[in-house]
Amino acid sequence: NGSTVESLDYEVVENFAYREEQAKRGKLYMGYVVLVKWFLALLIGIGTGLAAVFINLSVENFAGWKFSLTFQIIQKSYFAGFLVYILINLVLVLSSVYIITCFAPAASGSGIPEIKGYLNGIDTHGILLFRTLIGKIFGSIGSVGGGLALGKEGPLVHIGACIASLLGQGGSTKYHLRSRWLQVFSSERDRRDLVTCGCAAGVAAAFRAPVGGVLFALEEVTSWWRSQLMWRVFFTSAIVAVVVRTAMGWCKDGNCGHFGAGGFIIWDISGGQEDYSFEELLPMAFIGVIGGLLGALFNQLTLYMTHWRRNYLHKKGIRVKIIEACLISVITSAISFGLPLFRRCTPCPEAEANSGIECPQAPGMFGNYVNFYCQNNKEYNDLATIFFNTQDDAIRNLFSAKTAHEFSAQGLLTFLVMFYTLAVVTFGTAVPAGQFVPGIMIGSTYGRLVGMFVVSFYKKLNIEEGTYALLGAASFLGGSMRMTVSLCVIMVEITNNLKLLPLIMLVLLISKAVGDAFNEGLYEEQARLRAIPLLESRPKYQMRYMTAKEACGSQNVVYFPRVVKVSDIVSILRSNDHNGFPVVDHSRSGETLVIGLILRSHLLVLLQSKVDFQHSPLPCDSRGDLLPIRHNLSEFVKPVSSKGISLRDIHFTPDDLEMYIDLAPFLNPSPYVVPEDMSLTKVYNLFRQLGLRHLLVVPRPARVIGMITRKDLILED
């Protein structure tokens, strides 16, 4: 059911209070608003950057400590090491799932479908609360540090959005930190702009990709994008980049424990292949096809899993969720520790002079060529190198150039199957979980597999398996998430190499096309499952044969007269759950006239405050009074991510119910209208481009008062 979601409105309600407030404000005030907006953008950048640094630092330290301890113990006993490894992972995952289930249920999963929904115009309750933020931060640390097959990038996007929303309202609603100087941000429109900034900041922080962040936000919110917003979003992303970079510089001096070793995603492949010959395009296209197929399969499997979890497993209560997560943690640990034990070790390759790659690496350190369960000191275990390692390092190893023949086909295949299964199973457990890094792991594994065959087939020198691994990663993400430009730019930014852009585009194009043949993107599927009705950017094909009137069906429009009895309001509001009602007035000559649209939330504010109740059923201006200005604009603002006032909380005396309210000063006097036989395609474009919530379908007009063309909108100063 759609009862937990509610639409947002990008429109400004130009009611009387709004116009009063506008009139009071001068140019100076506008400058002040701009200043505050930029200041908030700065704060969002700093906040998100710091949150990202904190998460990375914690994860790296937990993971580093875990692996060094395990390596120490397995010098003596592999079994004891195994137990310790499982136990540490279990504790971390347990803490994460405990935080999520008992404290911040809205923080589970990646959060991107919900944020996507928010930017598309749907408010899911609870996603932007302070407790969600906290849960997300600490939950991510536990789940990623605990070695589950999930990433911390998706959650960071959610974290960025939370930070933005909280800053915009001056802190948590519950603890009433709302300060006066923030009252300028009173509309849902401003809040959505802030969340857009936060979302971009999250991507920028997750991947250290400021441009990618902007484009990500852009691809999601293209409909009401404005140039000024673009610049502000970009500013926020750049601030994030600066913060993260400063923190990393500070960490390089050894202030942050294990952090220096891994952490922020940058898989520099600058030493690798930069050129490509035309015959390589075929295997690359093949990678694209695999990516599309595996990605679509991933979406489908996770959809079934989530469906089953929501409707069956998770209904059984919190305890089941906790047990489930712990079970998955134990299985993951067992597989990642156990499987490499069955691999035969490989002798180290001849060390090149200045490649900087040690074989085997020093025990307990991150890096290539892990020596694990090997007889000889000069050997390494190729499966352990990717499986018994942090994900960041595994990816770095898969991407690495100049390490041809490091992995065996058998090892990569084993890893691919196991990790794919783990990723599918883990998806949807009650922990914060991103799909970006697992996707890169899966993709780069089969990419490297293809690369191995290409290397041995073409027998050329300058072909690098690592480049194919990168393309594989891009193809899987393209096949699963179906993002285009932003994904492309993110891949370029995390590999810090502009030269591979055309190749990445090629595989993305193919994998997206292949994936689209089967199902929708991961986030869209998940959003649909969560009953978040996303409006796509393009109207459906059959809409061109429908009219606006047909879309409304045989509705009986619920409307209010201009002056309405309180008891009527209450009964009408009770009788349905619409959120917007047209207001109709009768002129002297008895004709009706639609004078505007009133929102349920505004009606509830009026009912609660009661100051506008009047005894007479006449409109206030006809009684010679001025229109009342008893309300501040900010009173009408609905608190973020919550239901707002409920009718049940308002108590009415019998006298109250006999009073009247004149709605004229509070309604939106000019909602957008469409004539009844406009084709639904055009209606859709209007609705979606302007970010509307309600659109009135009206009869054809009887006459035209004027024509507006471009010339009429160019005002001379």
Add this chain to the structure above:
Amino acid sequence: NGSTVESLDYEVVENFAYREEQAKRGKLYMGYVVLVKWFLALLIGIGTGLAAVFINLSVENFAGWKFSLTFQIIQKSYFAGFLVYILINLVLVLSSVYIITCFAPAASGSGIPEIKGYLNGIDTHGILLFRTLIGKIFGSIGSVGGGLALGKEGPLVHIGACIASLLGQGGSTKYHLRSRWLQVFSSERDRRDLVTCGCAAGVAAAFRAPVGGVLFALEEVTSWWRSQLMWRVFFTSAIVAVVVRTAMGWCKDGNCGHFGAGGFIIWDISGGQEDYSFEELLPMAFIGVIGGLLGALFNQLTLYMTHWRRNYLHKKGIRVKIIEACLISVITSAISFGLPLFRRCTPCPEAEANSGIECPQAPGMFGNYVNFYCQNNKEYNDLATIFFNTQDDAIRNLFSAKTAHEFSAQGLLTFLVMFYTLAVVTFGTAVPAGQFVPGIMIGSTYGRLVGMFVVSFYKKLNIEEGTYALLGAASFLGGSMRMTVSLCVIMVEITNNLKLLPLIMLVLLISKAVGDAFNEGLYEEQARLRAIPLLESRPKYQMRYMTAKEACGSQNVVYFPRVVKVSDIVSILRSNDHNGFPVVDHSRSGETLVIGLILRSHLLVLLQSKVDFQHSPLPCDSRGDLLPIRHNLSEFVKPVSSKGISLRDIHFTPDDLEMYIDLAPFLNPSPYVVPEDMSLTKVYNLFRQLGLRHLLVVPRPARVIGMITRKDLILED
């Protein structure tokens, strides 16, 4: 006057012919359309890429040949060299200005204001014709090869747009190459999408910046941007990158004469400073302020110059234009050759082992440390290094790292003043001219000046003057063009260095803010001068106090009845020059009803073809006939960049004038409407976001037939 401009319509006219054609088409046809769209995107990419390669190749070869010849001659006589240098430049510029004035007048200038206008919704006649394309290509070669203070990047954007538009209509309209399979692109909407692709391709080709190209197109057309378009635009840009790269690879083998030496902009600064300390931020901010001031001054001066040229100088005829351009060419040559003669030469610095920089460079080759008019063989002339050189190499020298103290403050200052003046004077002559490269030259000069002071002030080792030059370039472009994100990304892509992104942003932010305090951006100012009424993305402040009705003023709406006499049509069309007319019908009960909007261009097609004339003044459906389908949709398409049919060309017999036409099948049955008292801000948003041309202002509706919310727009398949 605005008589040469006409608005474009992003709306689809859903008239009867359109709906007929839609109904005939199945899903297969839709697939075909998509295929053709992508194929066209591919062609646009290839075409623009090849055009860019051709221009670069020619310019490089002309310039290379010019400089080697001059260097050869000055071994014997400086005076003879001077004459030859002037003469070659003169011939090149003369050919350029001749092509422009006599063959393709629409190709003068950068073309970006016009393209910006086109994407904003205004069609300037002649900008997208075949002859404009040819003129632009060959004109650019002449003007840039001739050493004027202008660049070839702006023209490339225009070239990309022309190619896109011509491909979209299957060739030149004049030579009727229009092929059947392109008839799918019949609306202005499709054409505008194509031009968007072409515009991005142009930027991508000019700067080898695919992402920058996408963002450039995006910043200009944010209003009707759609995700699918984004992906297509990106694809086109990437194709351009591939084409250019392939061509350059081919040229590296020595197939293209001088081309290997310079050519496509990539000023790699990867060897330079990558880090910055906090005390450097102050001089960097200072650069931003200078950039804002100088940029705003540049805009203002060029505005005066262009104003004067348009209203006074260029009115005197073609000959004046040609003489003017030649004069400027001679002056430019004289200054760039003469001024370095007055400089004292500097001894070469100690060569570092593997810096790869020779001092002095071999004569006649491009590069750093030009030996010009020096006594000693081991000396160089710092002014000649930037002035007596191609602009690409001059910029490369200004950006170069590890060459501290190469330039003297005096030399740089001289160059700054002279070049700034030249750039201002050259702007607006009748040759194709971009402002990007001159802007970079100016900016990097003062940037390097500031850098010199920083180096000598802070006395740290890792500060590079080249980095400051880059920041200076960004600041000047920001202060003059006021682009934001796209400029930033372009700067990053042409320097191939992601690490300086935050710094570039900082200076851009400052210089844009400073510049905005004085005037509008270069392109906006120029567009205003050319009477191109750009709609900004944000409504003006005072619009919130106006209503739609007030914007229309006291218009007397010119409308048509449904069935109208031909003579009436003719007289109404003659009496005004509106392009859209509401059509009003009378119902049986005598009430009027607005049934749609008819465009002047459609009326003219009807009048010309005459097949729809009827004798009876009754609507056709009331006579029991079916609606006529005598027209193909493509007949209604206005040819690109031309006035279309004129009323004067149609001949009427007296019988014709007594006939009637039923307009119902041809009108747009559902134009967008707004109620009369909607605030102009909202009207503006609607108009601009949907890319409209006409908007009907109507009375408030009497009743509401239905409400459309998000739920009604989510159709289940």
